[in-house]
Amino acid sequence: MATIITLAQQKGGSGKTTLCANLAVELAARGHGVALLDSDPQGSLGRWFMTRYERTKGLQGDLTFSTSSAWGVSYEAGKYKDSHDFVLIDTPPKIDSDLRPALKVSDLVVVPVTASQVDLWATEGVLEMAARDGKRPLAVLNRARAGTNLTASVQAALSDLEADPAASIIANRVAYAEAMGTGQGVREYPGAKAAAAEIAALVDEILGRLDL
Template structure:
């Protein structure tokens, strides 16, 4: 299965979610490849930091920040249970290629009306991709939110009636994610019993259930 984390708005946590989903699936014994399709190369930087520190390799990270991604990603998927694409901000050709490569698109948004408005262009590209890929599944993911805050609840309620809908699992604004990004580690490696680790596990489990439902006859 190819899962792409995409949003033309920067700073919504695509790389953090991509790395942690890849790590969670790898921890469960899956074969995982992460495709860094962001020209900034943050996932590649994370992987290199991890290698410098001598940490064990959990999954492969490949840089493919080019608009031939939809032709190359299926080749990677032949040798993996999951391919996770960390998408680019505001690179339309590359974004279209990632959409055409994916089986499931996850659109991370923060609990703010501004993020909802900024997603409009992303949704237009998604609808365009569905002309060629009618079965392309997509979901919003609430990220960097306080689950009990009013704005998080209001954002979830607004997206509940939206197409695409929002996943039930949410991910909070956690200091450990910043620590993980700097150290080449994952939140679960720093503290396996942390709220961040539990949230990522719940998110991965919901995506697994969604993927089973998507491919079911």
């Protein structure tokens, strides 16, 4: 039975799609069957996947990809429940009733939060909606700048929200954007060892949380 992980955040620019792609690549590299489901009309995850497909001429079949409307998420995710280990759902950057189907089917909701007070405020709506469905998300500090007071204060503030703050912090590194542009994850991208270590640590944390 596939484990379903939904990435959600009301505010655009949180790095949600980049995080989704990198989690998928890391999980696949560890031998897991991973399906990606893009319910965001912007289609950024799909563009990344097609760049990856074209780059490898379709020979690297480590990931499965499909799109879905917000209300078709449950049906689409169900297609992979017996054939894959994980389904990762990328959702639109908004908080309304369209997000609820993805939250309902999730075993884990991951909410990326950039190190800004505005993102912290935006996160509250997602967490409240998740709480209504009995979910306690994992809040991941993303695009953070190490050693700054702002990063430290946002990380501390996450503990006061309806979420569990991830111990793993994803730094603001150009390698993430560069790897996405080539259809890769940072694990595969030359010179991205620090970024790859961050993603690996986050995947370890996620698997531990899921008892997998």
